[in-house]
Amino acid sequence: MRVTPDDLVNRRIAWEALSDLYLDTDISHARRWRVEKLATLPYSIEELEQILVEEVHPVCRWNLVCVAGAWAGFDLEWLESKILKRLRSPLRKMRWFKPRRLPSEVSREWNLTKSGICVLREAQRVRAV
Numbered sequence: 001m002r003v004t005p006d007d008l009v010n011r012r013i014a015w016e017a018l019s020d021l022y023l024d025t026d027i028s029h030a031r032r033w034r035v036e037k038l039a040t041l042p043y044s045i046e047e048l049e050q051i052l053v054e055e056v057h058p059v060c061r062w063n064l065v066c067v068a069g070a071w072a073g074f075d076l077e078w079l080e081s082k083i084l085k086r087l088r089s090p091l092r093k094m095r096w097f098k099p100r101r102l103p104s105e106v107s108r109e110w111n112l113t114k115s116g117i118c119v120l121r122e123a124q125r126v127r128a129v
Contacts, residue, residue, distance in 0.1 A: 003087060010041050011051070012076065015083060018052045019074045021106045021113075022060035028109060035116035039124070045114055052110060055083050057102060064103055 003011050017037040020030050038048055059082040060074065102110065 003084065010043070011055075012080060013037055014041055014043065014048065014051050015056055015079055016074075016076055018048070018056040019060050019079055021052070021109055022056070022063045022074075024063060027105075028112075031109070031113060031116060034113050035120055038113065039117045039120040045117060048117070049110070049114070053102065055087065057106075058086055059083050061103070064106075 014037075017034045020034055021027055041048070043051065059079065063074075101107070
């Protein structure tokens with residue numbers, strides 16, 4: 001998935017909300033906030049998952065193994081810079097450099113977040129009809 005200048009505003013929102021899954025705290029408390037942010041974006045669930053796995057995960061996964069990882073949120077300028085740098089890297093296309101599976105705690109919370117997005121979007125669709 002390529003990031004265009006027109007798409008950068010939405011991508012920043014997605015990066016902020018998805019990076020929340022990698023904080024060194026109880027991430028379930030921010031689920032509603034995350035769902036509300038992500039549900040407003042023009043991305044399908046599959047596209048959001050691709051952003052998570054290919055853009056956010058490779059940059060933020062290290063926070064889960066740090067002794068004193070970030071717990072209050074990632075600096076958004078740092079996050080954007082790291083993600084964009086990685087997306088421009090020719091190494092990104094190499095098979096051995098691709099991200100591994102999501103850690104179980106991230107995967108579990110992502111599944112709950114996805115469900116919440118689907119429910120919220122369906123409710124919004126019904127209200128609009």
